[in-house]
Amino acid sequence: MTPYLQVENLTKSFGDLVLFNGISFGIAEGQRIGLIAKNGSGKTTLLNILAGKEGYDEGKITFRRDLRVGYLEQSPKYPEELTVLEACFYHGNSTVELIKEYERCMETPGNPGMDELLVRMEHEKAWDYERRAKRILSQLKIRDFSQKIGHLSGGQLKRVALANILITEPDLLILDEPTNHLDLDMTEWLEEYLNRGSLSLLMVTHDRYFLDRVCSEIIEIDNRQLYSYKGNYSYYLEKRQERIEATNAEIARANNLYRTELEWMRRMPQARGHKARYREEAFYELEKVAKQRTYDANVKLDVKASYIGSKIFESDHLCKHFGDLKILDDFSYIFARYEKMGIVGNNGTGKSTFIKILMGLEKPDSGTLDIGETVRFGYYSQEGLQFNEQMKVIDVITDIAEVIELGNGKRLTASQFLQHFLFTPETQHSYVYKLSGGERRRLYLCTVLMRNPNFLVLDEPTNDLDIVTLQVLEEYLQNFKGCVIVVSHDRYFMDKVVDHLLVFKGQGDIRDFPGNYSDYRDWKLAKAEHEKEAAKPKEEKTQRVRLNDKRRMTFKERKEFEQLEKEIAALEEEKKQIEEALCSGTLSVDELTEKSKRLPLLNDELDEKTMRWLELSEIEG
Template sequence: MVAYLQVEDLTKSFGELLLFEKISFGIAQGQRVGLIAKNGSGKTTLLNILAGREGYDEGRITYRNDIRVGYLEQSPHYPEDLSVIEACFYHGNAVVDLIREYEKCMETPGNPGLDRLLAQMEQEKAWDYERKAKQILSQLKIHDFSQKVKFLSGGQLKRVALANVLITEPDFLILDEPTNHLDLDMVEWLEEYLGRNSVTLLMVTHDRYFLDRVCSEIIEIDNRQIYGYKGNYSYYLEKRQERIDATNAEIARANNLYRTELEWMRRMPQARGHKARYREEAFYDLEKVARQRTYDASVKLDVKASYIGSKIFEAEHLCKSFGDLKILDDFSYIFSRYEKMGIVGNNGTGKSTFIKILMGIEKPDSGKLEIGETVRFGYYSQDGLKFDEQMKVIDVVTDIAEVIELGNGKRLTASQFLQHFLFTPETQHSYVYKLSGGEKRRLYLCTVLMRNPNFLVLDEPTNDLDIVTLQVLEEYLQNFKGCVIVVSHDRYFMDKVVDHLLVFNGQGDIRDFPGNYSDYREWKEAKAEHDKAAEKPKEEKVKYVRQDTRRRMTFKEKREFEQLEKEIAELEAEKKAIEDALCSGTLGVDELTEKSKRLPLLNDELDEKSMRWLELSEIENP
C-alpha cells in the first residue's frame, strides 16, 4: 500500500500538561482510521497538528507528495460577509478559483474575458462542480445558498464546512466530529457517501454506529501513548480489554517484585559492585512500572435519585407554532413513572422547543401542562454550558455540594464523584479555562447529575463527549431510578437507554413508537418496501376492454361474482385496518412485523380477486 501519512516520535505539551509523547503511526492509501481518546487527551490537537494548524514540540510528520488533504475542524470559521455558496468554495482548489473568477466576471459590466472563462469552465467541468456543491448542501438541509454566513447557526456552519471539504474530493480526509449537528437522516447519508467513495480517512467521532460502519481500523491515545487495532469499533472494544487486562497484570507483578527489590535496596551498602549497580538500575525501571495506575475498566456511577410520585407530567391539547411552522398541534400525553423516552426527528421539527415548553422556558400557544409536585428536573441543555473560567474544577462541584448521597448510607466526596467522570486529581485542581471543550461538557453533566434529580431531560448530551464518558453515562441512565427524556442523534446511545420514541415528523405530526431507534429504523424500511409494493400493482393494472360478442353468465359464475364482491369488500376493510394500525404508532414490534408481512400478501390477493371480478363483469348477467 502507498503511504499517505507517516508520523514519527511526535510529542506535544502545553506547559506542564503533556498530551502525548513520542507517538508514531502511519496511514496508507485506502485506510479508514478512527481516532479514539478521552476528552483532554489531545485528539483535536493531534488533528490540528496534522492539518498544519498547530505546532508540536518534537517529531516528524511526512505526507506523500502531491496528495490533497481536506480537514473538517470541530469549530469552523469563515469571513462573515461570505454567502453560503462562497463559503462552500472557500479554501478551495483551482476549479474553485475558476468558478470564483467566472462569478466575478458575471458581476462586472460588459463581462470581460467571458469567452475564455466559459471555455475553461467547460474544460474543467466546473459546471458539475457547482451542481455537486449545491447537491451536497441540499442533502445537509442547507437550501438558501445566498444566505450570509453571519446569520447561520453553529450547526449550519458546521454543515457548510462539511460540504466545503467533501466537494473538493481530497485524497486524504481528516474529520473532527463530522456527525455533530447532523440529524439522523444526514448521518446515514454521510455514512453512505463515505462508504461509496474510496477516500482515505482519519476521523474523530463519538458516534459508535458511524465509527463501526465507516472505519476499518482504530488508533487510541491512552496515557500519552498510541495503540493501533486492525478492525472496527467492535473489534477494538474486545482487544482494548485484552490490553487493559495484560497491563493490569504487568503492574500487579511489578508491585510484588518492587516490594522485594525495595527491601534489598534498603539493606545494601552504598558501595556496590557491577552486578549490584545493574540491579539498582533495573529497580528504577521496575519502580516506573509499579507506580503506574491500574486501569479501571468498570467505572460505575450510581447516584441516588430523589423520590418521585405517581404523577409526573400531563400534557393536554398543547399547541405551539412559529408563523407557518407548527411544532405542537393538539398534543396530549401522560408521562409514566420510570419512563425512558427518546425524541428523534429532523432538525427544525421542534424537539428542543418541546423540551423548553416542558421545562417552562417556552410557553405553549394553548393547552395545559401539569407537573407533579415531587418532580425534580435535571436539565442538560445545548446552551447551558456556563462556568466561571477562573474557578478550579473541584470548586465548581463543591459550590453545589461537598458530599453526594448515593443511597443505602453510601456517599461520595466531590473529588470522588469527579473521578467517576474521569477527572484525575491533577485535572480537578486545574482551572476551567484549561479544559478542552469535551471536558467542559463532562463537567457540566456532573453538575446536573449531582443535584439528585428524579427526572432527567438531556438535550443532545452526546455532542463533544468522548466514548468512555458515554459508556459511563449509558450505564448510569440504564440503572437510574427516575424518568428520562433524551433528545439525541446518537443511535447507539438511544438504543442503549430508551424504552420508546416520540418521532417528530414536522408540522405538529408526532408519533409514539414502542421500541428503540434500531427497531424504528427497521420498521421504517419495512413500511417503505410495503408502500412500494402496494403502489406497484396500480401501475401495472391491466385494462380490460368490453368485447362486442358477449355471452351470458352461467349460474356458477353468477354465484362466484356475488361471492367475489363480498370477499373484495372484506379484504379492503382488512387492508384499511392494517394501514391505520401501522400509522398509529401504538403497535408493539412483533405486531408491527406481523402486520407488515401481511399487507403485501393482502394486496396480491385483492388484485387477483379484483381482476377476476373484472373478467366476470364483462359477461352479460342474466
C-alpha cells in the same frame, strides 16, 4: 496500497501538559481510520497539526506529493457577510485556486498559459464546481444558496462546511466530529456517501454506529501513547479489553515485585557494586510500571435518586406555533414513573422547544402542563455551559455539594464523583480555563448530576463528549432510579438508554414508538420496502420508457435546467423580501395577512422547482 500520510515519533505538549509522546502511524489509499481518545488527550490538536494549523514539538509528518486533503474542523468559521455559495469558494482549495487562476488569465491580454489551464480545469472538473456545490448543499438540505452565513444555525454552518470539503472530492478526508449537529437522516446520508468509492479517511467521532459502519481501523491515544486496532469499533472494544486486562496483570505483577525490591533498596548500603547498581536501575524502571494507573471497568456508580412520586407530568391538549410552523398540535401525554424516553426527529421539528416547555422556559399557546410535586429536574441543555473561568474544577462541584448519596449509608465525595467521570486528581485542581471543549461538557454534566435529581432531561448530551465518557454516562443512566428524557442524534446512545421514542415528524405530528432507535429504523426500512413493493407495477411501467444508462441532457432539458436556476433565484429573492417585510413591523394587517399566505405557497413552489433541478443535475452528475 499507496501510502498517503506517514507520522513518525510525533510529540506535542502545552507547557507541562504532554498530550502525546513519540506516536507513529500511517494512512494509505483506501484506509478508513477512526481516532478515539478521552477529551483533553489531544484528538483535535492532532488533526490540527496534520492540517498544518498547529505546530508540534518533535517528529516528522510526510504527505504524498500532490495529495488533495480535505479538513472539516469541529467548529468551522466563515466571514458572516458571505453567502452560502460564496462560502464554498472561500477556503483556498486547489480547485478554487485554479478557477481564480483561470479568471485572472482571461483578464490578461493574450491569455498566457491558457492551453495548460484548460487541461487542468478539465482534469480537476473545475467547470462543474458550482453545480457540484449546489447539488451537495441541496442533498444536505441547504437550499437557500444566497442566505448569509451570519444567519445560519450551528447545524447549518456545519453542513455548509461539510459540503465545502466534499465538493473538492479530496484523496484524504480528515473529519473532526462530522455528525455533531447533524440530524439522523443527514448522518445516515453521510454514512452512505463515505462508504461509496475508495476515499481515505481519518476521523474523530463519538457516534459509534457511524464509526462501526464507516471505519475499518481504529487508533486510540491513551496515556500519551498510540494503540492501533485492525478492525471496526466492535473489534476495537474486544481487543481494547484484552489490552487492559493484560496491562492490569502486568501492573499487578510489577507491584508484587516492587514491594520485594523496595525492601532490598532500603536494606542495601549506599556503596554498591556493579550488579547492585544494575539492580537499582532496574528498580526505577519497575517503579514506573508499578505506579501506572490500573483500568477498573467494573466500577458501578449506583446513585440513589431523591424520592419521586407516582405523578410525574401530564400534558393536556398542548399547542405551540411559531407563525406557520407547528411544534405541538393538541398534544396530550401522561409520563410514567421510571420511564426512559428518547426524542428523535429532524432539526427544526420542535424537539428542544418541547423540552423548554416542559422545563417552564417556554409557554405553550394553549393547553396545560401539570408537573408532580416531588419532581426534581436535572436539565442538561445546549446553552447551559457557563463557568467562572478562574475557578478550580473541584470548586465548581463542591459549590453544589460536598457529597452525593449512593444509598445504604454509602456516599461519594465530590472528588470521587469527578474521578468516576474521568477527571484525574491533577485535573480537578486545575483551572476551568485550561479545560478542552469536551472536558467542559463533561464538567457541566457533573454539575447537573451532582444535584441528585430524580428526573433527568438531557438535550443533546452526546455532542462533544468522548466515547469513554459516553460509556460512563450510559451506565449511570441504566442504573438511574428516576425518570429520563433524552434528545439525541446518537443512535448507539439511544439504543443503550431509552425504552421508547417520541418521533417528531414536523408540523406537530408526533408519534410514540415502542422500542429503541434500531427497532424504529428497522421498522422504517421495512415500511419503505413494503410501500416500494406496493408501487412496483407503476414503477416498472415508468422504467420501460426511460433509459437506465447514464445519459446527457437533451436540449430541451438543458433549457429547462437553466430556466429553473433563474426561477429558483427569483423565488429565493422574493422569499427573502417577504421574510424581511414580516419582521419589519411596518406592514398593515391586510399586507401581513397577504404575505403570511404567500410564504407557504412560495416554499412549496421552491421545493418543487429545487427537486426538479436536482433530478436534472443528476442526469450528468
